[in-house]
Amino acid sequence: AISIEEDPSETADSVQTPRWARITLDLLENPETSKAALCITRCMAGVVVLNVICICLEPLISGKRANQTPEERALWLTADTIFISVFSLDLMLRWLATVSLEPKLMTAVSFFTHPPNVCDLIAICEIYFDHLMHLPLLRALMLERIARD
Numbered sequence: 817a818i819s820i821e822e823d824p825s826e827t828a829d830s831v832q833t834p835r836w837a838r839i840t841l842d843l844l845e846n847p848e849t850s851k852a853a854l855c856i857t858r859c860m861a862g863v864v865v866l867n868v869i870c871i872c873l874e875p876l877i878s879g880k881r882a883n884q885t886p887e888e889r890a891l892w893l894t895a896d897t898i899f900i901s902v903f904s905l906d907l908m909l910r911w912l913a914t915v916s917l918e919p920k921l922m923t924a925v926s927f928f929t930h931p932p933n934v935c936d937l938i939a940i941c942e943i944y945f946d947h948l949m950h951l952p953l954l955r956a957l958m959l960e961r962i963a964r965d
Contacts, residue, residue: 837913844910860906867899893947900943907936 842849847857870892878888914927927933 834913834916837916840909840913841917844906844913860902863899863902867903870895870899896943896947900940903936903940903943907933907940 843853843856847854874892878884878892881889884892910933911924911927915924917923928937
């Protein structure tokens with residue numbers, strides 16, 4: 817079980833790690849540590865499944881983006897925004913907690929070289945990149961660059 821109280825094994829002479837960071841990592845990465853952590857893990861799995869379902873349903877229901885009505889685009893954009901917010905918050909909290917426990921550059925680097933975190937980062941960046949590519953100004957700038965070359 818997770819407790820906010822101080823760890824009795826820590827003495828005044830030992831280096832104390834941020835309690836919030838340990839609790840955050842237990843909640844987000846170790847479902848066996850508490851019922852709350854198990855619940856969060858199951859909720860995140862549910863969000864991942866819902867995201868995949870939405871990704872599969874969008875082209876089946878609404879067709880290509882060029883053929884979607886403004887209402888359909890708004891619906892799918894809202895769903896994407898909710899999913900990317902949840903995934904970004906999860907990754908950011910895990911990264912901040914990890915770096916807070918061991919504040920070194922290599923900790924930050926090793927966090928993003930750990931295979932599951934690499935997959936999370938790629939998935940999150942892909943969604944951001946996809947949305948940026950559909951901004952009219954960005955498309956115009958890319959077309960201008962291609963025309964220049």
